[in-house]
Amino acid sequence: MENFVFYSPTCFVFGKDAESQVGAMVRRFGGSKVLIHYGGGSALRSGLIDRVKASLEAEGIPFLLLGGVQPNPRSGLVYEGIELCRNEKIDFILAVGGGSVIDSSKAIAAGTVYDGDFWDFYSGKRIEEALPVGTVLTIAAAGSEGSPDSVITREDGMFKRGASGDAIRPRFSVLNPALTQTLPPFQTAAGITDIMAHLYERYLTNSKEVEVTDRMIEALLLTMIHEGPRVIADPNNYEARANIMWAGMMAHNNSCGVGRSQDWNSHNIEHELSALYDCAHGAGLAVTMPAVFTYVMQHDVMRFAKAAVRVWGCQMDFDHPEVTARAGIEALRNFLISIGMPKNFAELGAKKEDIPTLVQALCRGDGRMGTISGFVTLNEEDCTKIYEMMV
Amino acid sequence: MENFVFYSPTCFVFGKDAESQVGAMVRRFGGSKVLIHYGGGSALRSGLIDRVKASLEAEGIPFLLLGGVQPNPRSGLVYEGIELCRNEKIDFILAVGGGSVIDSSKAIAAGTVYDGDFWDFYSGKRIEEALPVGTVLTIAAAGSEGSPDSVITREDGMFKRGASGDAIRPRFSVLNPALTQTLPPFQTAAGITDIMAHLYERYLTNSKEVEVTDRMIEALLLTMIHEGPRVIADPNNYEARANIMWAGMMAHNNSCGVGRSQDWNSHNIEHELSALYDCAHGAGLAVTMPAVFTYVMQHDVMRFAKAAVRVWGCQMDFDHPEVTARAGIEALRNFLISIGMPKNFAELGAKKEDIPTLVQALCRGDGRMGTISGFVTLNEEDCTKIYEMMV
Numbered sequence: 001m002e003n004f005v006f007y008s009p010t011c012f013v014f015g016k017d018a019e020s021q022v023g024a025m026v027r028r029f030g031g032s033k034v035l036i037h038y039g040g041g042s043a044l045r046s047g048l049i050d051r052v053k054a055s056l057e058a059e060g061i062p063f064l065l066l067g068g069v070q071p072n073p074r075s076g077l078v079y080e081g082i083e084l085c086r087n088e089k090i091d092f093i094l095a096v097g098g099g100s101v102i103d104s105s106k107a108i109a110a111g112t113v114y115d116g117d118f119w120d121f122y123s124g125k126r127i128e129e130a131l132p133v134g135t136v137l138t139i140a141a142a143g144s145e146g147s148p149d150s151v152i153t154r155e156d157g158m159f160k161r162g163a164s165g166d167a168i169r170p171r172f173s174v175l176n177p178a179l180t181q182t183l184p185p186f187q188t189a190a191g192i193t194d195i196m197a198h199l200y201e202r203y204l205t206n207s208k209e210v211e212v213t214d215r216m217i218e219a220l221l222l223t224m225i226h227e228g229p230r231v232i233a234d235p236n237n238y239e240a241r242a243n244i245m246w247a248g249m250m251a252h253n254n255s256c257g258v259g260r261s262q263d264w265n266s267h268n269i270e271h272e273l274s275a276l277y278d279c280a281h282g283a284g285l286a287v288t289m290p291a292v293f294t295y296v297m298q299h300d301v302m303r304f305a306k307a308a309v310r311v312w313g314c315q316m317d318f319d320h321p322e323v324t325a326r327a328g329i330e331a332l333r334n335f336l337i338s339i340g341m342p343k344n345f346a347e348l349g350a351k352k353e354d355i356p357t358l359v360q361a362l363c364r365g366d367g368r369m370g371t372i373s374g375f376v377t378l379n380e381e382d383c384t385k386i387y388e389m390m391v
Numbered sequence: 392m393e394n395f396v397f398y399s400p401t402c403f404v405f406g407k408d409a410e411s412q413v414g415a416m417v418r419r420f421g422g423s424k425v426l427i428h429y430g431g432g433s434a435l436r437s438g439l440i441d442r443v444k445a446s447l448e449a450e451g452i453p454f455l456l457l458g459g460v461q462p463n464p465r466s467g468l469v470y471e472g473i474e475l476c477r478n479e480k481i482d483f484i485l486a487v488g489g490g491s492v493i494d495s496s497k498a499i500a501a502g503t504v505y506d507g508d509f510w511d512f513y514s515g516k517r518i519e520e521a522l523p524v525g526t527v528l529t530i531a532a533a534g535s536e537g538s539p540d541s542v543i544t545r546e547d548g549m550f551k552r553g554a555s556g557d558a559i560r561p562r563f564s565v566l567n568p569a570l571t572q573t574l575p576p577f578q579t580a581a582g583i584t585d586i587m588a589h590l591y592e593r594y595l596t597n598s599k600e601v602e603v604t605d606r607m608i609e610a611l612l613l614t615m616i617h618e619g620p621r622v623i624a625d626p627n628n629y630e631a632r633a634n635i636m637w638a639g640m641m642a643h644n645n646s647c648g649v650g651r652s653q654d655w656n657s658h659n660i661e662h663e664l665s666a667l668y669d670c671a672h673g674a675g676l677a678v679t680m681p682a683v684f685t686y687v688m689q690h691d692v693m694r695f696a697k698a699a700v701r702v703w704g705c706q707m708d709f710d711h712p713e714v715t716a717r718a719g720i721e722a723l724r725n726f727l728i729s730i731g732m733p734k735n736f737a738e739l740g741a742k743k744e745d746i747p748t749l750v751q752a753l754c755r756g757d758g759r760m761g762t763i764s765g766f767v768t769l770n771e772e773d774c775t776k777i778y779e780m781m782v
Contacts, residue, residue, distance in 0.1 A: 001568075001633040003406025008399060014650065015394025177392075209630035212614045212638045219610035223603045239600035242392040246650065247603045255646065259405065259637070 001210055001259035008253050010146050011172040014246065016238075018176040019136050022052050022094070023059035029132055029171040031092025034063040035085055037105045038096040039070070043138065046182060052096055052136060064088055069097060072153045072160065072274050072281070073104040078118060081108035085131065095135040095170075099142020099151075099194075099281075102135050106150035106168040109133045122152055123366060127165025135173040139180055140245040141191030141282060143198055143252020145173035153275055159365050160271040175249065177241035185232055189339040190282025192228045192244065196221060196332075197266055197285040198251040200293075203307060204263035204375040206300075214306070216256035221311045223247045225335065232339050265374035266292045269386060272358045277349050286341035287348050290333040291389040294326070296376045301325045345391045355387045392601055392650035399644050401537050402563040405637065407629075409567040410527050413443050413485065414450035420523055420562040422483025425454040426476055428496045429487045430461070434529065437573060443487055443527060455479055460488060463544045463551065463665050463672070464495040469509060472499035476522065486526040486561075490533020490542075490585075490672075493526050497541035497559040500524045513543055514757060518556025526564040530571055531636040532582030532673060534589055534643020536564035544666055550756050551662040566640065568632035576623055580730040581673025583619045583635065587612060587723075588657055588676040589642040591684075594698060595766040597691075598651035605697070607647035612702045614638045616726065623730050656765035657683045660777060663749045668740050677732035678739050681724040682780040685717070687767045692716045736782045746778045 011029075013021050026034055034056060036049065043049050044067070056063050066081055084090070085108060095105035109130040111118030121127050127148075137145045144150065148169045151162045180188070203217045223243055230240040250256065269292060270284040277284075297304050305321045308314040308328025317323040333343065342348045363370050363380045371379045378386070402420075404412050417425055425447060427440065434440050435458070447454050457472055475481070476499060486496035500521040502509030512518050518539075528536045535541065539560045542553045571579070594608045614634055621631040641647065660683060661675040688695050696712045699705040699719025708714040724734065733739045754761050754771045762770045769777070 001630060005404050007402040011396065011398040013396050211617050212634040215610035215614045216607060219606035223606045226602050239392060243603040250646065255641065
């Protein structure tokens with residue numbers, strides 16, 4: 001196991017009606033003037049924003065509203081938020097929404113207290129300081145409610161990049177599984193896929209003898225396999241929603257990723273898809289993962305066989321471990337299709353003729369020198385073949 | 392899943408030579424005058440205390456030393472520590488040792504800033520305020536390095552009681568698996584048993600449909616089953632030590648225990664044994680757990696069958712689930728014996744004729760009204776039978 005530091009000082013308030021505690025939590029974590037940042041109309045229509053406002057009002061905490069965060073959140077709104085926070089002397093950002101809203105909030109939080117262009121953080125600079133952020137989560141997916149990460153899409157060129165730093169870990173996150181019951185099945189399934197991808201990206205490691213984190217990742221994948229179909233069959237199944245919501249946080253706060261190298265090639269390869277086509281990140285991952293895994297499988301057949309046996313219940317073929325490894329990848333693909341995810345470029349709305357554009361953005365964007373690295377280092381030819389496998 | 396709040400703001404510094412960062416961590420978390428609290432001579436002889444002192448000196452942080460913590464730490468030394476901290480205006484407690492040292496440090500931290508008798512906290516009063524505590528862990532066992540809990544033994548009557556509160560969660564914990572390599576095999580095995588007990592106490596729940604935490608607990612148990620024999624066979628196996636150390640923390644910081652009722656009857660029944668005979672807590676648990684589980688098995692046969700199949704690899708007997716349930720308990724018992732733990736009163740040094748005394752202390756001590764409650768509520772007759780099963 002490699003040396004590491006793990007620090008996850010987010011306070012999670014979990015359960016029915018948990019959003020009624022938002023005001024008290026903002027007070028506890030030192031907020032005196034709040035920006036409520038949110039997405040489209042659903043948070044308004046459902047009454048959630050009203051309940052959040054009431055909770056802040058009950059504590060006598062003033063607030064402003066900034067809505068309009070899109071899926072694959074854009075840098076334009078971040079700049080707008082930063083200006084608003086500076087002008088209005090906001091000292092706490094409250095994200096009410098999913099991963100996009102939280103990521104946009106984190107970017108605003110870091111940018112407000114930074115002299116330069118906030119995009120510096122999305123070009124490799126580590127975030128050391130930020131306004132405190134709290135969240136009220138409305139979809140189990142991105143894990144941003146418990147992570148030090150944020151991903152933003154830049155409009156000039158439509159590319160997605162990530163930033164990181166303990167300063168943007170939420171001070172608190174309110175997780176009420178009932179809030180996710182109104183999600184359309186496709187969004188629920190895309191969230192499930194994103195969570196599973198966060199687990200696979202950590203599972204694919206070159207570190208040896210990391211049994212404790214292997215087992216934890218497998219445990220969370222098994223949870224998704226058990227609860228995913230239950231929640232697709234019955235969107236109002238609170239218990240299944242609750243299990244998925246906690247698994248989604250645990251999958252990405254990195255307690256199961258410490259001390260081991262991680263992959264993230266599937267995420268990088270997918271980011272170009274959702275940036276170019278504005279598709280759901282989880283849907284893009286459903287198409288990307290099986291292709292990437294099949295392409296890199298030979299790098300460590302036994303690792304894929306392990307996932308196949310322990311997670312997917314495949315029988316081990318001791319004479320031909322690669323058969324088992326492949327069966328595990330097929331089981332993943334079939335599971336994702338079964339919950340309603342796309343299986344190829346056509347279903348995703350992607351086009352074969354764009355592959356050179358995707359590869360260029362992926363391997364040459366933002367100062368990259370022709371490769372992406374993770375479990376396996378992939379060059380432009382590798383990435384081209386992987387995208388072609390998705391067609 | 393039940394509503395919960397989970398807040399674990401401990402910074403974990405994990406890996407080889409991690410203790411060299413102690414000074415910087417004390418500085419980061421605001422300590423300006425430190426009490427180094429430790430146990431017997433091994434931390435001195437090994438040079439660990441010297442390395443910790445050097446790290447504090449490098450940061451220019453003054454410190455005092457208070458050694459002598461015994462296993463099953465005593466209230467007498469806590470009173471002494473509290474007086475020392477008040478007189479010397481200590482503002483940070485650094486525990487260098489195992490669970491006993493950490494628990495004693497937590498008691499001192501809470502007692503120093505409290506007007507009354509610190510034992511109030513061990514009689515039911517919640518700890519709301521305490522000096523900050525940091526730890527340098529030397530045995531993977533108690534999980535106190537990441538928990539809000541402390542257990543102290545009172546000399547007048549020799550009984551053990553626990554206290555709890557977020558204020559005594561360590562601000563940081565330094566986890567260097569190499570520090571545990573010099574432990575005698577018996578202590579290593581007792582630590583493994585304690586970790587497994589922390590998992591079983593959470594597994595035995597009356598909450599329904601808590602798959603995510605079930606799976607996480609199973610994952611950590613599977614890790615212990617894999618790594619336990621490896622570390623007993625080769626005490627210098629750093630990788631096995633590392634996996635056990637992280638599992639030990641995860642087993643007890645409660646991320647796998649949230650949203651579900653828990654048991655803790657085995658711990659309560661054992662506490663009277665280690666209080667009366669001063670035996671190792673883990674060794675007491677090895678004798679206690681199989682007896683308790685066999686006694687309460689009928690309360691939820693399927694839960695024990697689940698552990699048997701998922702954790703111990705037993706075949707499910709679908710016609711007779713109780714056969715599978717029992718096989719899982721036997722597998723646990725045999726595993727604990729295989730790593731060198733005692734299996735009965737005689738091996739533990741306990742006496743049958745003391746059972747009335749044990750039951751009296753257990754069911755009537757500290758204001759209890761004749762029962763203890765957890766997975767199943769147990770009265771004096773139940774507890775008598777359970778102790779008799781251990782003979």
